[in-house]
Amino acid sequence: MGAVIAEKNVLAASQASGLLKALADPLRMEVIQSLSEGECCVCDLMEKTGLAQSRLSFHLKVLKDSGLITDRQSGRWVYYKLDLKALQLLEDWIADLKKSCKNAAKPCS
Amino acid sequence: MGAVIAEKNVLAASQASGLLKALADPLRMEVIQSLSEGECCVCDLMEKTGLAQSRLSFHLKVLKDSGLITDRQSGRWVYYKLDLKALQLLEDWIADLKKSCKNAAKPCS
DNA sequence: AGAACGCATCAATTTATTTTGATGTATCAA
């Protein structure tokens, strides 16, 4: 039981780590905020965030590689949007971790 | 409304960023896993994780600075334990972010 | 076809994080 939960955390760990790492950056969080309003092309993201194209592109790649966002090309434009499943996965992972910590506050002998 | 939520995310952003950054590391996640079993002194953590003392101490400091764990000295030993409040805060922050993304999946015009 | 646009990618540099080994400090035991 406890082992199952622990095992689950272990298994999802590398995946969760990727998501956490991608999310744990102020610039990328800004991008996420922007995308929370809806799908958006890179040029609009540039306006919203004020980032240079190359710089933005770099961070979009990090976010995309983590699975937090997906892209879709249409003509000359590339549209990015959040993948809510990834966010849910992260929330679940933290919830699981919390569950497995029932006696985490118990003082040591 | 949406603005309130957005504002809330912005405000908590730096705080959440700190927690995410601290958590987003495989070694530190291992430490967190170990601490999920209960309060633990550094020497026991060394055994559990197999990390060298100095290295472990470094990561413990990162975790402590983020607020994810707290410490308590007793004699020669220092005991660390998880702060579940921080974990809850993180979960809440992600839940809020998700909420503010209701139309994130809506395709662009 | 040629030019402009939207974006990705690359190489070089800068900056931040991590690791390592050594040293410091407090506590306890002999």
Next chain:
DNA sequence: TTGATACATCAAAATAAATTGATGCGTTCT
């Protein structure tokens, strides 16, 4: 009070991540 234990901290080196400016590639417009 000397020595050992448990841990933190520091400086130097190693590694990783981010920034910048340039270049490339596919798409549209003319």
